Amino acid sequence: MTTGTTAAEQLSATSLLRFATAGSVDDGKSTLVGRLLHDSKSVLADQLEAVELASARRGQDAPDLALLTDGLRAEREQGITIDVAYRYFATPRRRFILADTPGHVQYTRNMVTGASTAELTVVLVDARNGVVEQTRRHAAVAALLRVPHVVLAVNKMDLVDWSEPVFAAIAEEFTAYAASIGVPEITTIPISALAGDNVVTPSANMDWYGGPTILEHLETVPVGSDPGAQPARFPVQYVIRPQTAEHPDYRGYAGQIASGVLRVGDPVTVLPSGLTSTISGIDVLGTAVEVAWAPQSVTLLLSDDLDISRGDLIAPSGTAPATTRDVEATVCHLHERPLAVGVRVLLKHGTRTVKAIVQRLPYRIDLTRGLEHQDDPGEFGVNDIGTVVLRTSEPLPLDAYADSRLTGSFLLIDPADGTTLTAGMAGEAFAARTATAAADAAGEDEGWDF
Incomplete structure (x- = not known):
């Protein structure tokens, strides 16, 4: 009888890291993910063969590793990422669940979805373009979602002759912006996803860089927390x-x-x-x-x-949360149907679902300007991020999202067809206030008597 542990037992004992990739269009997110999977030996032979055949049909000499994650037909045809692609892989040191998120502005809601459960976000920047509007947007989303760790991966260093000054200037600009909006921890790594430099193996072309590769950082970054904390x-x-x-x-x-x-x-x-x-x-x-x-x-x-x-x-x-029927929260609106004052919704918090009415939309957040506010926007459209004040039909035991990402989050749902409309991140529960006459009148209609 053997006393050694099996490979399965060793794998089950390793920690799990959920992380997401983000960045502007064509910064190389899908290529980075493909390179990470390929070089860490996490791609099955038939998957790699399919990618090689698809690349050959396009006249490409080398396999296009972005095809490992861009699975939708429209993604392959347009060469862009549209939906969040989830991938599972593992190394001897750690297990990973990866969310490859889109870069286009109109898919900001998808980035919110992918990063909502992430403990780390990799934000890619094209070394030729530096920090652009969408880079700042994704850094702001990571800050709003309280993602504990952010990695700036300066990609396509091969196209700027592996220049250290170029990397240093981008890293300095991004770090200053991210710190100003509350990103708690920032790590900067120069890479070439296409060539594989500093993704899994250290780059011989950037001997001036002495930090970890992407995979090394992913394997060693602290994850989770003390349950007793x-x-x-x-x-x-x-x-x-x-x-x-x-x-x-x-x-x-x-x-x-x-x-x-x-x-x-x-x-x-x-x-x-x-x-x-x-x-x-x-x-x-x-x-x-x-x-x-x-x-x-x-x-x-x-x-x-x-x-x-x-x-x-x-x-x-001794530590039970306060209950409230007045909910103030930061939200990301996910649906084409706008969210406006007076709209009736269902609020799903944990395993509880209650009726609610939108009382106020205090402001919309301009993510391109470091969380600058636009007061009284009137309504939120798809991908908009801002604050909302809700009145619920029953008290809710909400934690502040800053204290708990699980019990401080909620969804707003259309009561007519069950469509998910909005993702919310609760602020501090505040004292119940007298509803305005207009809100009371809205609540009395159609059985929404609260």
């Missing part, structure tokens, strides 16, 4: 009542721990009701445990028989 949050997904002879009184609350640590004996509060109890048991895959932490899926048992259902939030009594 954040207050525990447990959105209830399902109530389990087997009612068997063996467990006649079993009542468990199933879900995934969004953040923090839960222990048997912890006093907890159920929101939005405010009912209190104590954790009497924690089941993980049918096994009783004393402690569980994010992002484990568990079943909680409480010492009291409370009225709890899907959508409720269980949190430690």
